[in-house]
Amino acid sequence: MSEKIFVESLDETCQHDFGILIYKIIAEYILSDLVIGQAIQQMRVLIDIKKPLFAVSVQLSLPRQPIRMKDYARLEEGTDGIHIIIHDETYAPELLKVLWNSFGKNNVAQIDRWETVIPRNLTTINELQNVIVADPREKMMEKILDAITRIIPEAFRIEHLLPEASGLTIITSENPIQEEWIEIVKATLAQPPKPIPPEMFEEIKREPKKTEEIYKPWKKPINDLMHDV
Amino acid sequence: MYNGFIFEGEAYRHRELLELVEDLGGSILNVRIIAQEATITFIIPEEDTPTLRKLVLELRARLREIPLVGSEIAVVSPTITRHHLPHPACDIAEYLRRMGAKTNIIGLARGVGQRVAQITRREKTLIEEHDAAVFLLGNFDYCLLEHKWKLYKDLRIPVIVAGGPKLDHVPYASAYISGIGRIPYRTRFLSEIRKLDELAKAVGKCLDGRREMIAADPLITSPFILKSEIEKQIEEVKTCYSPAPIVPQLDGVRVKLRYDKFASIIKKIRVGNYILEDVAEVRRSMMKNYILIKLYPKSYVRLKELELINSQWNHKGGISA
Structure with a gap:
């Protein structure tokens, strides 16, 4: 799998500092925690800690279209009204919310977990077919914004948003953001990302290392103690 | 200087350890007996560690050093x-x-x-x-x-x-x-x-x-002794809901009882030959309205006693009276 997360320093003097390296690990952990790896095409984190400036740019890949009634439920016309029958409950709360908003709670009768009935005089099957039940992109977008706020250090509360067609860039700082900083970020983002060489991660890599000794940190003094007697 | 240990071994001869700790002038912080297993947290003077090791080897038990005990x-x-x-x-x-x-x-x-x-x-x-x-x-x-x-x-x-x-x-x-x-x-x-x-x-x-x-200017009494004195003299400590109602520190203890209700009682308890309020500062803790006790060093208590004697002497009119 190609690399998705790039962390770069805007300061020439500290290109591969510990902070820069560990933020790549933090971003990887957060994306895997929130399970949004698939929704992101590329994430670039730009850091200049001396200004201080922290920018996160995300290129999104949100493939799924909004879910309409015809994709999600089976519609049947009965004597008592239009029956909406579903087979899985993933979007059941959203479906109910849409029906309640459109026809009122009094007119929506739930027969069981899978079946709901609405009176025939309120709407037709053809109209119902195209109603949007849920938009998974909205949920995914919430998660992506959550991930960005988790990655950005807590003190960086002043934000400047640069919306784009295929994603978004958030520039943050604890001081007022200056125009030139925005220009610097835009210029850097126009360049292709510079990946950190993998050998830089050797020291902070989390890998179990082979060891001969049986290490019991808080028990070690006892063994010494017993040998002394 | 004291050393802290946790003893983990059979319960049937654990009294020997308790007695030894008392004989050596140490202090027992916690005793938990679950089925046949005894877990005892205690402190003993540093120089008596070999005596303790011998007993522990005899009892075939485990001994774990806890260097940060009492902090x-x-x-x-x-x-x-x-x-x-x-x-x-x-x-x-x-x-x-x-x-x-x-x-x-x-x-x-x-x-x-x-x-x-x-x-x-x-x-x-x-x-x-x-x-x-x-x-x-x-x-x-x-x-x-x-x-x-x-x-x-x-x-x-x-x-x-x-x-x-x-x-x-x-x-x-x-x-x-x-x-x-x-x-x-x-x-x-x-x-x-x-x-x-x-x-x-x-x-x-x-x-x-x-x-x-x-240690250069030792406290009037050890915080561990103060802890056991409070436990003996104040009943409410036993019914306190906190898992550690009295926390020993290096130069005092934190008592997890309400300051407004219990401070006046704690100030009056006896520690050795002294009343606590004469040898320690009892104040309101910033943590949840608890009581914080900081013990005075020996030299300060001695100085206070001398001042007291002087003032009484002056009050009586000195030698002329």
């Missing part, structure tokens, strides 16, 4: 959001607890950032009630060297700073441990546990320094 340590993080908690803070607090310390995690209100980082007087007072403080800071060396020291510069207790980058030291801190900054995972691998070990050793070293300072 209360503050683990301070810049805030309590998920940026800084739970992984590093809880791992460090738990590890220090295994080493025998009582730890409290404190999240500052506005500890984040560079220019905006600040600590209030109330937070400072709260942290200073502890014996040492471990500050968990971030991953950028620029922040650690240039800005973050203003959080702990004025504290009067030893401060151990844990941060990410490799540095020899940071300004105004007693010790600096690298490799534990803002991390998004739990410490599980050996290399990470060794870091915690290093941190515990640094804390131990700072506490030893304070213990030596106290």
Whole structure:
């Protein structure tokens, strides 16, 4: 799998500092925690800690279209009204919310977990077919914004948003953001990302290392103690 | 100087250990007997350790040293959001607890950032009630060297700073441990546990320094003796809901009872030949309205006694009367 997360320093003097390296690990952990790896095409984190400036740019890949009634439920016309029958409950709360908003709670009768009935005089099957039940992109977008706020250090509360067609860039700082900083970020983002060489991660890599000794940190003094007697 | 241990062995001859500890002039902090297993936490004078080892070998039990016993340590993080908690803070607090310390995690209100980082007087007072403080800071060396020291510069207790980058030291801190900054995972691998070990050793070293300072002008009584006296004389301690109702510190104890109700009773208890309020400062703790007792050194108590005798002498009119 190609690399998705790039962390770069805007300061020439500290290109591969510990902070820069560990933020790549933090971003990887957060994306895997929130399970949004698939929704992101590329994430670039730009850091200049001396200004201080922290920018996160995300290129999104949100493939799924909004879910309409015809994709999600089976519609049947009965004597008592239009029956909406579903087979899985993933979007059941959203479906109910849409029906309640459109026809009122009094007119929506739930027969069981899978079946709901609405009176025939309120709407037709053809109209119902195209109603949007849920938009998974909205949920995914919430998660992506959550991930960005988790990655950005807590003190960086002043934000400047640069919306784009295929994603978004958030520039943050604890001081007022200056125009030139925005220009610097835009210029850097126009360049292709510079990946950190993998050998830089050797020291902070989390890998179990082979060891001969049986290490019991808080028990070690006892063994010494017993040998002394 | 005292050494702290945890004894883990068979229950049927554990009384021998209790008697030995009492004979040696030590103090028993906790006894838990579950089925046939006894777990006893205690302290004994440093020079009597060989005697103890012999008994423990005889009983075929295990002995675990707890170097931080009798200390209360503050683990301070810049805030309590998920940026800084739970992984590093809880791992460090738990590890220090295994080493025998009582730890409290404190999240500052506005500890984040560079220019905006600040600590209030109330937070400072709260942290200073502890014996040492471990500050968990971030991953950028620029922040650690240039800005973050203003959080702990004025504290009067030893401060151990844990941060990410490799540095020899940071300004105004007693010790600096690298490799534990803002991390998004739990410490599980050996290399990470060794870091915690290093941190515990640094804390131990700072506490030893304070213990030596106290030993130069010893306290009027040991905090462990004060703890057992309070337990004996105040019934309400037994019904207190806190898991550790009385926490020994290096120079006093924290009693988890309400100050307004119990302070006047605690001030009057007897410790050896003294009344507690004559030999210790009993004050309101910043933590949940608890009672904090700080023992005076022997020299200060002696000075107070002399002053008292002088004033009585003067009141009577001296030799002429």
